[in-house]
Amino acid sequence: MTVANIDDIFLKQSENSIYRILQEGLNNVVKHSNATAIKLSVRKERTEIKIIIEDDGEGFDPDLVKGNRHKIGFGLLGMSERAKLLGGQTVIDSVKGAGTNVSITLPRPAKRI
Numbered sequence: 001m002t003v004a005n006i007d008d009i010f011l012k013q014s015e016n017s018i019y020r021i022l023q024e025g026l027n028n029v030v031k032h033s034n035a036t037a038i039k040l041s042v043r044k045e046r047t048e049i050k051i052i053i054e055d056d057g058e059g060f061d062p063d064l065v066k067g068n069r070h071k072i073g074f075g076l077l078g079m080s081e082r083a084k085l086l087g088g089q090t091v092i093d094s095v096k097g098a099g100t101n102v103s104i105t106l107p108r109p110a111k112r113i
Contacts, residue, residue: 033057
């Protein structure tokens with residue numbers, strides 16, 4: 001686990017959204033993946049904050065859930081929507097039987113947002 005200190009980069013409301021993204025991502029691994037290992041990384045780069053949640057669990061076929069709110073579940077959907085509200089994007093890379101990688105990139109604000 002590698003977690004950079006990103007305190008005070010964002011306003012409290014945005015920090016709360018980031019906390020919820022992390023909480024939901026880790027909760028998804030525990031509830032759904034049957035993983036034996038998880039990697040969490042929060043990196044502070046010059047222009048962005050990068051969050052990666054990776055597991056070695058069951059995985060799933062992302063093409064089967066694209067555009068289907070019922071299959072993707074509210075967890076992944078909520079994570080994506082929160083990231084979008086912060087100006088970021090979410091990439092979900094998963095292979096059935098080979099784990100899941102959720103990568104969230106948030107722009108680093110020039111001033112606190």
